[in-house]
Amino acid sequence: MKIYVRNTTRRERLNLRALKSEARKLLSSVVADPQTSLSLSLIGDAAMRRLNREYRGKDRPTDVLSFGVQQRGALQPRRGTGARERSLGDVVISVDTARRQALGYGASLDEELRRLLIHGLLHLMGHDHERPSQRARMRAEERRLAALIGLRWPY
Numbered sequence: 001m002k003i004y005v006r007n008t009t010r011r012e013r014l015n016l017r018a019l020k021s022e023a024r025k026l027l028s029s030v031v032a033d034p035q036t037s038l039s040l041s042l043i044g045d046a047a048m049r050r051l052n053r054e055y056r057g058k059d060r061p062t063d064v065l066s067f068g069v070q071q072r073g074a075l076q077p078r079r080g081t082g083a084r085e086r087s088l089g090d091v092v093i094s095v096d097t098a099r100r101q102a103l104g105y106g107a108s109l110d111e112e113l114r115r116l117l118i119h120g121l122l123h124l125m126g127h128d129h130e131r132p133s134q135r136a137r138m139r140a141e142e143r144r145l146a147a148l149i150g151l152r153w154p155y
Contacts, residue, residue, distance in 0.1 A: 001027050001028050001031075001034055001036055001037070001038075002036075002085060003020045003027065003037070003038050003039075003040060004022050004036040004037065004038070004039045004040065005023075005041075005042070006039070006040070006041045006042070007018050007041075007042040007054075008042065008043050008044065009039070009042055009043065009044055009095045010045065010093055012099075012109065013126070014042065014095070014109075014110075014113070015085060015110060015148070018110075019040070019110075019114070019117070020040075022114060022117070022149045023038060023040055023117055023121075025149060026117065026118060026121055026145055026148065026149065027088070027121065028123050029145060029148055030121065031088060033075050033086055035084065035085045035086050036086045036087075036088055037085045037086065037087045037088065037092070038087070038088050038089070038090075038091065038121070038124075039087070039089070039090040040090075040091050040092075040117065040152045041090060041091070041092045041093070041094070042093050042095050042096065042113075043092060043093070043094055044095060044096050045061040045094050045096040045097060046061075047094075048061040048062060048065070048092070048094035048096075048097065049061040051065055051092060051108075052065065055067075057154075060119065061094050061096065061097050062094065062097065063092065063093065063097045063098060063116055063119075064092065064093050064094070064116040064117075064119055064120040064123075065089070065091075065092045065120070066089060066091050066092075066120040066121075066123035066124045067089050067090040067092070068088070068089040068123075068124050069086075069087045069088065069089045072145065076108075076153065080113060084116055084135060088121075088124050088125075089124045091116075091117060091120030091121060091124065092120070093113060093116045093117065093120065095109070095113070096135045097123055098112040098113055099112070099117075111151060113152050115142075115146070115151065115153070118142050118146060118151075119142065119146045120144065121145075122138055122141055122145075122151075127141060136155075
């Protein structure tokens, strides 16, 4: 399992090593193929607002967006190597929104980033929360994954 992390925020001192390690543990819990990769981007509200407007038609920032790869089964060459991997997709988190939400929940920013990582990963796996039955299944899986990494759920 390979996790690619990109952090465009510079104001926060984020523990990217721990986040990457937990992302790898979460990914291996939901995907059996060890050649699977996941990209995680940490951005600010301005960039998130642009993405949300472009891809969802909503002109405001949101906490997390997930972008799945069109052909999940296709093996892609990894840059600079002959190795091949399957990219599950990208999870993009607004650190600014995560910080505000964490304050509202009485949680740390680290906890909220992990919660949003779980939520985004589950969207990549096909989970949704539009209907009550979908929401119940997704929440159960969120709780399971949170327990896997020692994250209290809900706040």
